Amino acid sequence: MFLIFALITLAGAVALVFQRNLVVAGLCLVLCFMGVAGLFLLLANPVAAALQIIVYSGAIVVLLLFVVMLLNEHQEEPAARSRPLQRWLSVAVILALGAGVVKLVTGSRVLRQLDANARSAMPAPMTLNKLGDALFSQHLLGFEVAGLLLLAAMVGAVALVKRDL
């Protein structure tokens, strides 16, 4: 199961990078987010999976697709001038980082230790009950600040796109 969802996630992400049409790229993003939601389910965290689908594949991608269609920019414009050095440099940096990451993760003794510890005692799945307890007893201030931040972002977004405020 893990392999299926991991492949869905990575395939969606790779398809996004190589996609020419921006609307199709947005749909690849949905595929990727669905894969991530599946990974959250496998991590015994159905709350996070539901939030992922509602907020990311629901709200954020829909907003993104609205803007793509509003601007009528379905294709990437042809380059004003080609910058081969920057392009190949970024590809080389990413490949080097990828090789380093694979080597580090597969060789890490601490990760293997944590993995072995978790296998002996499987924790119970996350529920909204536990999440609400932790959120409202220990992080009430953070919750209020997040609400204020959302309000500020909403006002800011309206102010930015309105022509004559």
Place this chain on the structure above:
Amino acid sequence: MTSLNSLLCGGLQGYILVALLLFLIGLGAVLVRRSILLQFMGVELMLNAANVALLAFARFRGGDPQGTVFYLFIIAVAACEAAVGLALVVGLYRHRQSTDTDRADALKQ
């Protein structure tokens, strides 16, 4: 439990590897593509990679609800970032009739 088995069958290493690869793919989208909307999608991928790593560690350290609380905060910030970022993209397009980041290289027109 061998390393390869842990990678393929949903051990901690598998999740961390997926998270890091997702982050690198998002970074690739930001660095290689020129459309600001695709770069925005790359940023979202990187945020998601951080979420996968956070929740994987929360699960493998005993199912702590703190991990999910922080995931909630990250989602709130990501939603704010999406709203403001897309408003900025619309503003940029109004000024320059373009979403190409290579062409948006001057502060004043």
